Amino acid sequence: MRTLILLLCVSALISMALFAQSQQPDWKAFDEETMRHFQALVRFDTTDPPGGEKPAADYLKQVLEKEGIPTKVFALEPNRPNVVARIKGSGKKRPLLVMGHTDTVNVDPKKWTFPPFSAARDKGYIYGRGTIDDKDNVTGALMAAVTLKRLNVPLDRDVIFLFEAGEEGASRLGIRFMADQHFDEIDSEFCLAEGGGVVRQGGQVKYANIQTMEKIPRGIELTAHCVAGHGSVPLKTNAIVHLADAVSAVAKWRTPIRINDTTGLYFSRLAELSGPADAQRYRDILSSDPKKIEAADEYFLDQEPRHASMLRTSVSPNEFNGGYRSNVIPSEAKARLDVRALPDEDPAKFLEAMKTIINDPAIDVAYTSRDTRPGTPVAKLDSEAFKTLEANVRKEYNAPTLPTMGTGATDMAYLRAKGMQCYGIGPATDIEDGPLGFGAHSDQERVLESEIIRFAHFNWDVILDLARAK
Numbered sequence: 001m002r003t004l005i006l007l008l009c010v011s012a013l014i015s016m017a018l019f020a021q022s023q024q025p026d027w028k029a030f031d032e033e034t035m036r037h038f039q040a041l042v043r044f045d046t047t048d049p050p051g052g053e054k055p056a057a058d059y060l061k062q063v064l065e066k067e068g069i070p071t072k073v074f075a076l077e078p079n080r081p082n083v084v085a086r087i088k089g090s091g092k093k094r095p096l097l098v099m100g101h102t103d104t105v106n107v108d109p110k111k112w113t114f115p116p117f118s119a120a121r122d123k124g125y126i127y128g129r130g131t132i133d134d135k136d137n138v139t140g141a142l143m144a145a146v147t148l149k150r151l152n153v154p155l156d157r158d159v160i161f162l163f164e165a166g167e168e169g170a171s172r173l174g175i176r177f178m179a180d181q182h183f184d185e186i187d188s189e190f191c192l193a194e195g196g197g198v199v200r201q202g203g204q205v206k207y208a209n210i211q212t213m214e215k216i217p218r219g220i221e222l223t224a225h226c227v228a229g230h231g232s233v234p235l236k237t238n239a240i241v242h243l244a245d246a247v248s249a250v251a252k253w254r255t256p257i258r259i260n261d262t263t264g265l266y267f268s269r270l271a272e273l274s275g276p277a278d279a280q281r282y283r284d285i286l287s288s289d290p291k292k293i294e295a296a297d298e299y300f301l302d303q304e305p306r307h308a309s310m311l312r313t314s315v316s317p318n319e320f321n322g323g324y325r326s327n328v329i330p331s332e333a334k335a336r337l338d339v340r341a342l343p344d345e346d347p348a349k350f351l352e353a354m355k356t357i358i359n360d361p362a363i364d365v366a367y368t369s370r371d372t373r374p375g376t377p378v379a380k381l382d383s384e385a386f387k388t389l390e391a392n393v394r395k396e397y398n399a400p401t402l403p404t405m406g407t408g409a410t411d412m413a414y415l416r417a418k419g420m421q422c423y424g425i426g427p428a429t430d431i432e433d434g435p436l437g438f439g440a441h442s443d444q445e446r447v448l449e450s451e452i453i454r455f456a457h458f459n460w461d462v463i464l465d466l467a468r469a470k
């Protein structure tokens, strides 16, 4: 009897192993197809504004439907559709949403060595707008969808794919429209989207950033009101001078430093991976010694500005307008500040604090409308999704995971606001590429071919681990 039970157990184990194996694709074909779709998607000019994501959306729809995956299209404007595809599971668990945006930021073609929509391959790189924002995630999602369908993987949960329009400045047509009007189509326990990535330095993978929270973009406008006059008679009340002083004061303002769970874990894990001097600063910033904190902060402001921004609500004066001819003292001048608020920032109190810093009755300080995003809770660090991501970062990249607060904004904010646990992921990029002008939204954009392929594998493994029947 015992032998029989043992035999049954062994045969069950063997069939489980065979089944697990059959859930893996033919990797050579998978890689070739990943490259083909990636290049095809980069070649659509979907710069936003004006948008025009339709050709990319049509392409995705056609690839999915050819595999027998039904798609639904939701569009507020005909040329700017969102595409949703759902692969059904048993319903044992709540769905997983995987999303990517099909639009890109604009280009100045003169600044590109290879044309921005060529998807040119050169020395191991692929060049093009959207190669790391966000046609990488779109391609990873597409490959996961067709592969799940082809292998007919039994799933414990639905996997929903959302290819969205308008992320780069028109979220009312994309994620806001989907979250407000069609939430039942995308409602999920977890979501994966852009906003994270793997950091390489000197060609070596250092760590992965998994985005678990993000700052909230806000706009503040400063308006100087004064009396107009003749330029030959300088006035102390000159609006340009008042505005310049106000802008200078807010730029020098060290807004308060606040560490949260995500940034706390981020800096402590980063310290473990860094050389002694860097590690000391990452520990100092978490210490309770104001002198050490200040010194580390000063260093970040000079050398690691993204880290300085992660510590606080940041203010960057990015527009300055005043005057219209050289012999007239203008009665008004305006500046616009890009404010990136910590998720727990109180907007009213922050505005009052800024007024105190400016300390000039001639300056009005007020929030302006902009394409902002809702404040949201942090994605959980002990969830099944975060643990699965961490395990697969280890498996695919042999590297640790740092939970990260994005200084920029993503469409995940709209989903986190509804309680979804969202995590930002992305391919590996070289830390050296940013200063060379190859980053997202930069003059040029590129990615290593090998890293696009590796990301597609990682993405597949994560989705399989989170969704397959167990």
Ligand SMILES: [Zn+2]
Pocket: 101, 133, 134, 167, 194
């Ligand atoms: Zn993006």
